[in-house]
Amino acid sequence: MTTVPALADLNFVVIPLLSTSHLIPLTDMAKLLAQQGVTVTLVTTPLNAARFTAAIDRAIRSGLVIRVVELQFRAKEAGLPEGCENHNDVPGLKYRRQFFAAIDMLQEQAEKLFEEMKPKPSCIISDAYVAWTAETADKFQIPRIVFDGMSCFTQMCMHSLYIMRDQNKIPESGPFVIPDLPDRIEVTKAQLPPHFNPARAIFIQDIREKIRTAQNRAYGVVINTFEELEQRYVDKFQKLKNGRVWCIGPLSLCNNDDLDKAQRGNKSTFDKEDSLTKWLDSWQPESVVFACFGSLGRMTVVQFVELALGLEASGYPFILVIKAGEGQTPIEGWISENGFEERTKERGLLIRDWTPQVLILSHPAIGGFLTHCGWNSTVEGISAGVPMITWPLFAEQFLNERFLVHVLNIAAGVGSQAIVHLGEEEKFEVQVTNKAVTDAIEKVMDKEKEGNEMRKRARELGEMAKRAVEGDGSSYLNVTLLIKEIQDFQLNQSAKNANAQACDVLV
Ligand code: UDP
Numbered sequence: 001m002t003t004v005p006a007l008a009d010l011n012f013v014v015i016p017l018l019s020t021s022h023l024i025p026l027t028d029m030a031k032l033l034a035q036q037g038v039t040v041t042l043v044t045t046p047l048n049a050a051r052f053t054a055a056i057d058r059a060i061r062s063g064l065v066i067r068v069v070e071l072q073f074r075a076k077e078a079g080l081p082e083g084c085e086n087h088n089d090v091p092g093l094k095y096r097r098q099f100f101a102a103i104d105m106l107q108e109q110a111e112k113l114f115e116e117m118k119p120k121p122s123c124i125i126s127d128a129y130v131a132w133t134a135e136t137a138d139k140f141q142i143p144r145i146v147f148d149g150m151s152c153f154t155q156m157c158m159h160s161l162y163i164m165r166d167q168n169k170i171p172e173s174g175p176f177v178i179p180d181l182p183d184r185i186e187v188t189k190a191q192l193p194p195h196f197n198p199a200r201a202i203f204i205q206d207i208r209e210k211i212r213t214a215q216n217r218a219y220g221v222v223i224n225t226f227e228e229l230e231q232r233y234v235d236k237f238q239k240l241k242n243g244r245v246w247c248i249g250p251l252s253l254c255n256n257d258d259l260d261k262a263q264r265g266n267k268s269t270f271d272k273e274d275s276l277t278k279w280l281d282s283w284q285p286e287s288v289v290f291a292c293f294g295s296l297g298r299m300t301v302v303q304f305v306e307l308a309l310g311l312e313a314s315g316y317p318f319i320l321v322i323k324a325g326e327g328q329t330p331i332e333g334w335i336s337e338n339g340f341e342e343r344t345k346e347r348g349l350l351i352r353d354w355t356p357q358v359l360i361l362s363h364p365a366i367g368g369f370l371t372h373c374g375w376n377s378t379v380e381g382i383s384a385g386v387p388m389i390t391w392p393l394f395a396e397q398f399l400n401e402r403f404l405v406h407v408l409n410i411a412a413g414v415g416s417q418a419i420v421h422l423g424e425e426e427k428f429e430v431q432v433t434n435k436a437v438t439d440a441i442e443k444v445m446d447k448e449k450e451g452n453e454m455r456k457r458a459r460e461l462g463e464m465a466k467r468a469v470e471g472d473g474s475s476y477l478n479v480t481l482l483i484k485e486i487q488d489f490q491l492n493q494s495a496k497n498a499n500a501q502a503c504d505v506l507v
Contacts, residue, residue: 002494005487007037008065010122012486015043015110017127018073018103019087020051020295021376022149024265025224026127027052028251029147034064035254036479039119042066043110045073047085054263055255071109078102088295094423100207107132114140123486125222134214143219143489145246145482149375151225152233152247153403154396156181158195159240165196182232183407190418191398197419220244222482224251224379226468226475229461230407246482250383252358252376253469261359265295276356277363279349283317286367286455289389289441290360292321293372296422297393301330302430307391308340310414310437316367316445317347319360324353361386367455368444370414370437373400385462387411387454389440391432393420410458412443412450 012033016026027042034040042056049070060066073085079098084090090099114121114136121142126133128148137144150158160178164170170189178185189197195212198205225247227234238245255261280288291311293299299307304322311318322331335341341350357377361369361384369381370389378400381388388411390401398419404411414432444451468475 002491002498005122005490005494007483007487008039009119010038010483010486010490011041011117011119012038012123012125013041013043013114013117013121014125015127015130015133017087017129018045018048018085019129020265021374022127022129023048023051023086025149025249025251025376026125026147027055028254028264029125029222029248030056030066031059031064032248032251032254032479033125033483034059034066036483038122038483039065040067041117041121042068043113044068044070045085045106046070047073047083051266052263055260058260069113071106071113074102074105078105096204097207100204103130104132106130107136111136111139122490123219126218128215128218129211131211131214134217137219141493143486145220145222146215146218147222147224148215149224150396151230151375151379151400151403152223152237152245153230153407154375154399155221155223155237156233156240157185157399157402158193158396161192161196170196182236185399185402185406187398187402188418191392192419193394193396193399194419194421220246220482220485223247224249224375226250226465226473227478228464228468228474229382230403244485246478248475248478248482250379250465250469250475252380253383253466255358258359261362262356264356264358266354276349276360280360280363280365283365285364286447287317287445288363288365289314289316289318289368289370289445290357290366291318291370292355292357292377293323293391293393294374294377297372297374298323298325298328298422298425299331300425300429301334303432304331305334305338306430306432306434307437308335308434310434310441311348311370312340312344313434313438314441314445316441317365318344319349319351319355321351321355322353358384368441370441373397373404375400378404379465382408382410382458382461383465385459385465387444387451387458389414389437389444391416391437394422395419408457408461410454410461412440412454414440 014026014030016023030040030042049068056066075084076082078101080095123143124133124137125145128146133144157178160180175186175188221241226249227247234247358380361380366386368389369386371377373390373392388404390404390411390413392398392401401413405413415436416431467473
């Protein structure tokens with residue numbers, strides 16, 4: 001007789017892409033699953049594990065069963081510089097092909113571990129960009145649930161766009177409406193992700209197609225969203241995926257205390273979170289603009305100048321995050337030559353490299369979030385109940401912008417017109433003027449007119465997000481349902497195996 005496996009005997013193997021903005025939500029997801037009593041095995045590499053050790057160790061000390069297993073990342077063998085283990089560290093992004101080759105090399109090691117794992121793996125929660133997990137799931141006869149970091153809205157946009165692309169129907173220029181969506185969403189080809197608007201410098205279209213094929217044959221999908229946020233799109237996506245979509249976000253809300261929020265992702269260069277909080281405490285509620293462009297967003301110096309001057313001219317206090325690394329020297333040169341930092345020091349705070357974004361967004365002084373519209377940032381802004389100023393840069397960020405501005409009505413755009421593909425930043429001159437930046441900030445921060453409406457809606461959505469992850473909320477329930485699905489799968493599998501054995505005995 002087969003019995004229902006106990007929760008702790010279910011082992012959810014979580015395999016993130018080695019990229020900061022994928023590791024962050026999947027680490028949150030590991031905690032979320034473990035909070036409901038299952039065993040979670042997080043598979044990564046030594047340098048990436050170091051990024052979230054503190055947070056995971058705290059979760060383990062609190063009683064969660066999370067195991068971190070480290071695979072050796074063979075950077076040199078794949079043609080990458082030694083020590084380059086994270087997509088964000090790939091120099092100039094010109095080594096992306098090598099990076100994905102190194103990701104493929106993890107398969108053999110991972111499968112050896114799978115054989116020895118106790119409890120036996122029950123399912124793989126795989127980053128969609130780690131395509132080999134499809135074969136591994138087949139070999140071990142377990143379900144593979146994919147996570148690609150996008151919303152249901154964007155999934156449905158992409159679905160329609162693939163159909164258009166395959167029929168050669170995406171116009172080369174000019175705006176067009178994405179078909180078969182509940183809302184009228186207008187875009188241009190130049191604003192679309194590389195799947196439909198390929199970058200010239202970094203040609204990895206074949207890798208993208210391999211990922212897509214593996215993604216399409218996954219058992220199911222987990223989404224960092226909550227149903228109430230985009231119900232019509234969730235329903236459509238559920239239909240497309242035969243009901244195997246679990247909306248379990250906002251994932252960032254599993255970080256309840258300030259230390260968890262502060263240590264999410266990389267270590268902040270801000271030495272004392274305390275002084276940051278003190279700075280924020282010194283401002284009126286909802287008065288500060290927080291400008292941050294994710295883990296990968298880079299600007300040319302000319303575009304940065306417009307951003308900085310636009311923030312300054314708005315007159316609002318602000319935090320501006322400046323990414324360190326390649327190409328940033330001219331920006332630092334301009335800041336000191338122009339005297340920008342000195343001139344705005346009474347109400348502007350420049351943070352170099354990494355900032356504790358979720359901690360900052362949760363502070364009552366934050367009144368607007370100037371974002372590049374990466375989906376993590378978008379959903380974090382929504383969770384914080386903050387209206388947004390949108391400046392999409394690359395990937396599917398223009399679609400996320402459309403969602404914020406045209407579906408949710410909680411944001412105003414700075415008017416960027418085209419994708420700046422990663423690694424091609426220098427090809428683009430100024431797209432957005434400082435006046436456009438100031439105008440969008442004023443529209444959102446204005447407490448009287450349109451801004452007031454946006455703020456009210458944003459606050460309501462923030463409350464809905466928090467309710468979704470509570471004990472009787474939709475996302476909490478969806479985690480339970482996902483676990484139940486895996487439990488049932490395992491039970492059926494054991495029953496099938498028992499039957500097969502019984503037949504073997506009979507013949
Ligand atoms: N992030 C952060 N501090 C930073 C920059 C980014 O904490 O200084 C986090 C942010 O909270 C989010 C992630 O990094 O969780 C960025 O993901 P997103 O999808 O928004 O953008 P991407 O990095 O993929 O462009």
